[in-house]
Amino acid sequence: MFINRKKELDILDAYQKYIHxxxxxxxxxxxxxxxxxTELLLKFKEEYGHKGLIIPYLNIQKIVPDLNNFSKQFLIELxxxxxxxxxxxxxxxTWDDLLVFATRVGxxxxxxxxxxxxxxxxxxVDESAVLDLVFSFPEKIAEKHHLKIIYIIDEFQxxxxxxxxxxxIMRAITEKQKHVNYWVSGSVFTVFEELFGYKNPFFGQFKKITLSGFDRGSSHELIDWLLPLRLDAVQKNILHDFSGGQPYYLTAICERIIQEYAIQKDMNRNIVKYCILQELFGETGKINEHFEYLMDVSLAKFTNKDLYKKMLLYLSQQPDTLSGISQHMNMPSGEMSSYMKHS
Ligand SMILES: Nc1ncnc2c1ncn2[C@@H]1O[C@H](COP(=O)(O)OP(=O)(O)OP(=O)(O)O)[C@@H](O)[C@H]1O
Ligand SMILES: [Mg+2]
Known part of the structure; x- marks a missing residue:
């Protein structure tokens, strides 16, 4: 079930009206x-996809990110x-399917x-020519159907x-278009900011929305919906305050609560806290797993992964100065400083 996000949906609603x-x-x-x-964007697509808008959705992380795959998937969704x-x-x-499909369409x-x-x-392959054609196609489709297009690109970073x-190339084509709008989403703040920074072609072209955690009421709603048992308000607040209203954390802890309730046949504040700790530190904890995944993804970009892991582990246990870290890592502080600048 999709919970709340009323404020954001209202903003998206206002934007689609502008577009209309x-x-x-x-x-x-x-x-x-x-x-x-992703949930929010898909909710928008579901609600407005049949109201005079064409809303293709493409998640770049779900394709092998090369020119051929991107072009194919971009055109398929459209x-x-x-x-x-x-x-x-x-x-x-496949391309063959797509060509047959396209011929049947028109x-x-x-x-x-x-x-x-x-x-x-x-x-x-003339890569620019391919991208020129790919990004020009939505406007042609919009003109043919006399409809506006909102192309959602998820994981845009x-x-x-x-x-x-x-x-x-995308900028050069899209600035000439009238009926095509790009709504893009991303989670790696630094990369995302850079993409839209003053050095890049899209600087100043995009409106920004930031999605934060659920408010207390929405967290309670999600908890009530996820659990077959009723938690009292204090127990729900413990979950909300711990998670900051992050829906994925709430979902993970609620799944743990269901499991724990089945074993203990009881629920109280201590069991709720125990479930949080299990999710956070337990080997089978989904939040723990998620943190590990985040660390792996972030560290994958570095050649010297183990060094950064050691450094982060040390810093997570005690904040320290550069000389303290260098001493712990057994490394000259100049070298340490240059590693830290690259992180
Ligand atoms: N509005 C909502 N109502 C109910 N559950 C939600 C809602 N938003 C998110 N969730 C829960 O949180 C999970 C994560 O949401 P989602 O995949 O949309 O996050 P995301 O920001 O796109 O994550 P990522 O950065 O990994 O792409 C969902 O699988 C769902 O269980
Ligand atoms: Mg997502």
Missing amino acids: SGKQIHLTLFGLRRMGK LYESVPVAKRFDKPS EMEGTYLLKVSNILSRRT EILQIQKNILR
């Missing part, structure tokens, strides 16, 4: 990991969403996609892995 009235609204949705960005639900046939997954679509796939199948000039 002829304005263009590009949007970034930022929120820390597992805060509910074309699929442009067909009215009642007339949709199976969603294509002559313009078939010819256009053949052009893209032809360039991609050449021995030396991965975009530069596809092609190094992709933002510049």
Whole structure:
């Protein structure tokens, strides 16, 4: 069940009204990991997808991020969403399927996609030409159907892995378009900020929304919905205060509470706290697992992973100065300082 997010949905509703009235609204949705960005965007798509808008959704993290895959998936999602639900046939997954699908949808679509796939199948691929065609296609679809498009791109921080000039090309094409809007989301704040920073093509072009944790009332609502038993208000507040209203943490702890209730046939504040600790530190704790995943993903970018792990572990136990850290790591402070600047 989708809980609340009323304020954010109201903002998105206002933006889609602007879009209907002829304005263009590009949007970034930022929120820390597992805060509910994808849920919110999919909720918007579900609610508004059939109200005079075409809303394709693409999650870059779910594809192998290269030019071929991105182009294919971007076009599949777009074309699929442009067909009215009642007339949709199976969603294509390969280029061949996509070409057949496009030809069935219409002559313009078939010819256009053949052009893209032809360039991609050449021995030396003109990458700019491919991206030009890919990003130009939504406007053609919008014009054909006399509809506005909101293209949602989730995990947008991965975009530069596809092609190094992709933002510049995307910007050059989209600034000429009237009916296409990009709503993008991301969770790695530094990367995301940089993508929209003053050095990059999209600087100043996107409105920003930040997604934070649930308010107390929404946390209570989520807990009540997840649990087959009723917690009292104090117990629910313990969960809310610990999680900061982060829906994924709340979900993980509630699953633990269900398990613990089945064993102990009782529920009280201490058991609630025990469940939190199990999730946080227990080997099977989902929050623990999530932290490990975050650390692995963050450290994967460094060649010297073990060194950073050791350093972080030390700092998590006691904050220290540079000379203290260098001493602990048995390393000259100059070298330590340069490692820390790269982290
Ligand atoms: N509005 C909501 N109502 C109910 N549950 C929610 C809501 N938002 C998030 N959740 C819960 O939190 C989990 C994480 O949400 P979601 O996947 O949308 O987060 P995210 O910000 O996209 O995460 P990531 O950064 O990993 O992509 C969901 O699987 C769901 O269990
Ligand atoms: Mg997500």
